Amino acid sequence: MTLKTLDGALALLTHFTVRQPTWGVRELAKHSGVHYAVVHRVLATFAANGFLVQDAATGKYSLGLRLFELGQVVRKSFSPDEIVRPVLEKLAAQSGETVFLSWLDGHEGLCVGLVQSQHQLRFSIELGERFPLYAGAHAKAMLAFQNDAFRDEVYRQGMEKMGPHTTLDRDTIEAQLAEVRQHGWAHTREEAAASVAGLALPLWSRDRSAVIGSVAIAGPQQRLGDDAVPRLLEALRDASGRLEDVIGFVR
Structure with a gap:
């Protein structure tokens, strides 16, 4: 994975906010301007590593427990x-x-x-x-x-x-x-x-x-x-x- 690819993947992750905590692949692709296939691959990769979870019924993604774990580290150190x-x-x-x-x-x-x-x-x-x-x-x-x-x-x-x-x-x-x-x-x-x-x-x-x-x-x-x-x-x-x-x- 190149640094440019990593940068793009992390940029997609920043779209998950308090006001918009869940995203479908198509809506995130449209919102971010990133190609559908790229968004699909990135979100699936994050989900495979615990950074996102996918709702089986809706297909939408939300933040996973791995990010919660990292957040606890940040909270304690910051x-x-x-x-x-x-x-x-x-x-x-x-x-x-x-x-x-x-x-x-x-x-x-x-x-x-x-x-x-x-x-x-x-x-x-x-x-x-x-x-x-x-x-x-x-x-x-x-x-x-x-x-x-x-x-x-x-x-x-x-x-x-x-x-x-x-x-x-x-x-x-x-x-x-x-x-x-x-x-x-x-x-x-x-x-x-x-x-x-x-x-x-x-x-x-x-x-x-x-x-x-x-x-x-x-x-x-x-x-x-x-x-x-x-x-x-x-x-x-x-x-x-x-x-x-x-x-x-x-x-």
Whole structure:
């Protein structure tokens, strides 16, 4: 197997997400633009090795236990839940809002830690959910500190997903990112979802050379207005420091 073939096979695997956990061969081929025969061969190979399982009735594939096993290895080495979760729970209690930890994965964000608000009206995001980097405080806290080429690719992918008749207001986003870099934190309103505001801090690599994650608070904008920022920032900074110590970052 060549590296190009392996790369293509792994790319097909990334289509299995929280929102789309199962795929038939034909629908995945159509969605990915990869030939049916190639998709069929790749999915069958993954299934033979335990990375996927095929439903006997529908013929559709879903993620297998081998990936679950590998996920447990990642979970233990990346963010020990017994330590990370109490930090997120404390921040959720202090803020009264949904709190989540995100990881930069390729040119997208990935929610890897989550504590939901106890309020009936709250921001909704799922553990394991991916999100674009150009909307929301949790995303912009990461995107603001990436280089020009990285941001160019994020915008390109965003416009591709939106379709030919929709464009991103790149100049506005770039101005907002400049403010994030200046302040060191991101505060947004109604970007990731209607009537929702967010406040987030970036998380840096060990050598402080790159931002590779973020920790965020999100909820209704009437509860997360400008007047709430100073109070929440103090709690958010305390949480980010504790998280950095635990998951291999340093302040």
